[in-house]
Amino acid sequence: MNETVNPKTLLGSDKPLALAIMAMGGQGGGVLADWIVGLAEAQGWMAQSTSVPGVAQRTGATIYYIEMLPARGGVSPIFSLMPTPGDVDVVLASELMEAGRSVLRGLVTPDKTVLIASTHRSFAVGEKEKPGDGIGDPTVVVGATDFAARRTIAFDMDTLAAKNGSVISASMFGALAAADVLPFPKEAFEATIRGGGKGVEPSLKAFNASYDRAKAKPRDEVSATPIKRFDTMPETAGHPALDRLVHRMRAEFPEVAWPLLFAGVKKLTDFQDPAYASEYLDRVGKLHALDRAEGGAEKDYAFTVQAAKYVAVAMAYDDVIRVADLKTRGSRFDRVAKEVGVKADQLLYMTEYMHPRMDEVCGTMPKKLGLWVEKRPKVFAWLDRRINKGRRVQTATLFWFVGLYAMAGLRRFRRGTLRHMRESEHREAWLVAAAALLPRNYDLAVEVINNRRLVKGYSDTHARGLSKFDRVMSALPALSDREDGGAWMKRLRQAALLDESGIALDGALKTVATL
Structure with a gap:
């Protein structure tokens, strides 16, 4: 049917x-x-x-x-x-x-x-x-x-x-x-x-x-590592103090170091002032003289080039003053407004989460006062109980903006702070250790310079970085006389960068101890 x-x-x-x-x-x-x-x-x-x-x-x-x-x-x-x-x-x-x-x-x-x-x-x-x-x-x-x-x-x-x-x-x-x-x-x-x-x-x-x-062109080529782009060093910077820095770089350093030196000078001028950038060139200049004396030209001045990078990083450390400066810059407000699409008739408020500790407060104090507070545990603990807490800060409000702006204004007094004193001492000890290695183990000296990569940030992040730096540097006596000492130091640094807790570094240090 x-x-x-x-x-x-x-x-x-x-x-x-x-x-x-x-x-x-x-x-x-x-x-x-x-x-x-x-x-x-x-x-x-x-x-x-x-x-x-x-x-x-x-x-x-x-x-x-x-x-x-x-x-x-x-x-x-x-x-x-x-x-x-x-x-x-x-x-x-x-x-x-x-x-x-x-x-x-x-x-x-x-x-x-x-x-x-x-x-x-x-x-x-x-x-x-x-x-x-x-x-x-x-x-x-x-x-x-x-x-x-x-x-x-x-x-x-x-x-x-x-x-x-x-x-x-x-x-x-x-x-x-x-x-x-x-x-x-x-x-x-x-x-x-x-x-x-x-x-x-x-x-x-x-x-x-x-x-x-x-x-x-429907396809872009991609790379496993980002392409490094450096600004070309100009003939003149348009200001007498900055022109002197440009002329020094051209006259005193090899061309291979110019891109990083110019980046370092810009960073440190922004961080502090042209005089601070001149101090940077003084330090790198002394290291370059040692590099040249130890045959650095044959190594394409690798020691000088890496020093140009990491001395600038070390001198432009992150402190409370720097954070406050970056948070209150007009360029930052403009960037965020553009990112979120703020219209002409709208107000923009940004809420930051900040958790200051007494350690940072002491670091911002004049060094004598900061040391006085740190040496009195009861005073330190009493103040820490009142300061060490999370805060949600609206940087666009008058109260918080003025406070952060005033904190950023302390930049002129930075050289007299406890934090600056400690950063300077740590930096000089690191550079002395690297320079002492140049005559007998050039490659290891370069890797010691590169170890500064481990130190970054501020507060807890900075403390963890310093701890890893010290642990990696503790292997220096065992590696200083080895031809492959530089390779082993690089492995230790890479292990330190693998995880926050340092488990990989523990294993790498145990391996070095058996060499």
């Missing part, structure tokens, strides 16, 4: 176009998803978008998922709510490691998926918490996407958007249009942006710049 089947009850065999957007907070992932849905609907298609938020801003991106189909006689299709591995046509990743995560999740497949990714980085918590370089290797991600995706479009869409006064969502929309994976003309994409009604001109500029970039 034949039955008559209603065609409307048949399941459709059409396969929807599926797009997944991986975006972090503030990157306009929702706007991008709305644009894509609006574009599809304006072209007579049916579309649906869903989103699943990440756990936090840098422990997981929000996934926006879109499916679309041409309209079929007014019949509404049933779309999926989440992407299925192996079924996604386009993945748009707003950051390089998010592209890698999409591969791990199976959303990118070699027979189907076009991957559109920005190559810039927004570092995850796991990368930032490492004492050393915990940044993930971008070349691994690029290699995986080359294998996993049918086609890849990858370049720095975030920087391109910023140059055009917009956000990354506009750049990604342009790259999507250039990919020719959606059956819609470029003019339809532009009309969708105009229909949004907000920030139309900057968004269109970023869209078109990204479209042209994706058509002309």
